Amino acid sequence: MDAYGPDGSVGTAPYTGLVPHTPKINQQLARYGVKFGIYRDGAFTERLFPFDAIPRIIDAGTWQTLERGLAQRVDALNAYLRDIYGDRQIVRDGVVPEDFAFASSGYLPQCVGIAPPDGIYSHISGIDLVEGADGTWYVLEDNLRIPSGASYPLIARSLCRRCDDTTFRRVPVVDNRDYGARLKAVMDHVNRGGINVVLTPGRYNAAYFEHAYLAEQADALLATPDELFCEDGRLYYRDASGMSRVGAVYRRVSDEFLDPLCFRPDSLIGVPNLMAAYRAGSVAVLNAPGNGAADDKGIYYFVPKMVEYYLGERPILSNAPTYLPFYPDDLAYVLDHADTLVIKDVAEAGGYGVVFGSSLDAAGLEALKRAVRAEPRRFIAQEVVDFTCLPTYMGGEVVPRKADLRAFVLSGATTTVWASGLSRYAREEGSAIVNSSQGGGFKDTWVLSR
Template identity: 40%
Template sequence: MLKQYDTGIFYDEMMNTNGTPKRHYQWFYELVEDFSENELREKHETAQLNFLRKGITFTVYSQAGGTERTMPFDFVPIIIPKPQWNKIEEGMKQRLKALNHFLEDIYHDQEIIKAGVVPRGLVENNPYYYKQVQGLDVPLRNHVFLAGVDLIRDENGEYRVLEDNLRNPSGMSYVFQNRYVMRQVYPELFFQHSIETLEHQLSELQQTVMSHVPKQSEGNRSLTAVLLTPGMYNSAYYDHVFLAQQMGIELVEGRDLVVKDDVVYMKTIRGLKRVDIIYRRIDDDFLDPEAFRPDSALGVNGLLRAYKAGNVSILNGIGNGVADDKAMYVYVPEMIRFYLDEEPIIPNVETYFLSDPERMDYVLEHLDELVVKNVGASGGYDMLIGPQSSEEERELFREKIIEKPNQYIAQPTIKLSRAPAYQDGRFYPCHVDLRVFVMNGEKTHVLPGGLSRVALKEGSLVVNSSQGGGGKDTWILSEGGEPHAK
């Protein structure tokens, strides 16, 4: 069935342009060639049913009333040889180190602004810059406990960073569920080949959470951590439930917590229990009605006071959004040079600021060739993909850009790499990206593999699950790229 597969003008993860598989995919290719059409359909159905049975869902808010769906899954994995993965890992550690330095700096001495590397206005006028936490010393001086960095490969197969997610990156649970499902679909592979395991990764996450000891709890007693969720109607609720269960910490909503004398407590049937660390999955604005939005029904009154008093740690830190908005992304390579005196290991995608009149004129003339993004939006919303857009859509974006040029950036339409996907009884090429999860506490650790997202709609460039994308398992070959029988 792969004989008809056409790589086209794109870099393909699995296939060479001459129709042969890449060396590290040879064994998988041979396996697939041996399956009959019925066996392939069965494997596809087994995978989808597993997601359904486990209740692995997300919500698509763009549908009327919000629609709950199972995550579409494709059983052709993304396989990355170890030497390639080592470079990704080093690049992610470098990037996160610089971003964390940046957050510590702009909430304290602002050296990078004084040096003229990052414009003051870009920080101080940023809606995600919270003066309420200026000068606050956070545990381990670490603002980013968990990052989700999105990588793509260009037409030459080179990795590039598409965006940083430093607030509430979602999707880690899908990495583990993708692996669980793949073990059901291809049990034989995991016995025969050296694929890096995910077995101890959740205990790494738990240790990273627990390493953020608040000032007033140092050397005291055993610490209590909780995961604070907006509740079951949130699109990533499955993610919250899974991570809390696997880390052995309580899943709580705002109404389950109370602040007394600047100390956070959890309500239990045995009375109040002190809470030291909150892994929050609620946006900054909704965390504390007293400090931010008074109309928030999700947060906890007085939480910021407890945070400032050093009685509780909040992960990820408040105000991280200033470092991961799409305008600040342009400056990350400069941050790496400024704070670490190093060249970026993994480069950015070339990006145009529309606040520059010359650049804006260029972008307005070439809307049909570029990708335009709202700097504050995520999940594939408020985005124009020029080559796939209508004249009407381009006109709408032209008006938006002219009205608020600072709100948008533009990027060349990169020829995103593709990989085979099996849907509707056939293999066809789909665009993919990779979300890499980086845990940061007393040490920095990168989850091996991460979440490969795939644009299952044929020809689509949008991989977000909220826009019709799906997932693939990601395998790191632990023996330098060559599988062998164990």
């Protein structure tokens, strides 16, 4: 469980030492451009990603269990991606229904037969968890395409040290400054010969700050699409000083925009022929195109079965109790209990497409049921998990707010879990929607070393 004492302390070291510095830290975050961009109603706006200096604190024993469970889960998901774009044995064995697996909007036929370096599809995985009121940790989502968020606790911890380094001398917190080195090690491991680059669509992307910051931390070049080109089946970076071959590209561009000659022809933020170079094996692409086949919210239902199927192990971490309307029995249950469930559109992200049945009136509930009946593959339903609130400094006082945890798992020579993470909290009292795109804030995550 989170390691908070009854008086808001960690052992003899109060976590509240950083609270007075919260305004100053947020001012520094704004100065460094730590913002989150939102596209809404056809307009792009940026706002500060609000930071709360009271961290989430996880004791060493709990973290060891989470670490093993997260690595196990990502290993199984990588095995599934190798299989679904290869022999499809899990489908032939009936573990995942064929018409369910290939109906996923994230499944890309263009990626069939492409073997990424070392068989790694998801190099940087963002796994969203919550801690239930009973102390059980539940996985809510697996983000395997271009999960964002690692930069925020990284820079926040740096600013907290600058404001009050005595706190970190008193509290045995695992140092999180190794994320850049971990990311570089993963890129180097799959590099096909050449430099490492971070591909950003540019200044107006919602996570542009992170692209630039992580490129610096991982000693990689930050590149926009116009700075990259393919020639003779290889990818190159070009600037005023000349051109360099690229061996690994950490892309922060969605699949459908990545290569206009392979996916959307109207994309202006892709690199023509990138997929041809990737297929030829001359460049590694992190994360691999097509990973959406495994982070579809419907496929999430099958991940515990994947752990048993591919690894021969019992899952260490649990899914939230989930129903799949694709199955007739689950559909009947969902329709009968829609007023107590959370209904999620499997193709949505960022907190969009999430509906709490208890928040709807009779007409809204009936409309939701009609949508589920009409397109059962489009939805999953989950029991409402009563997850913990964390103490949060707002308006001059400490108040409880719901919070989740995005843990970052990196797969290279081995699968490792970064001893930190992005804890997102709901700013509205009683709300369970913590996503930054929905107005949430963030906390640092302290993993205790003992």
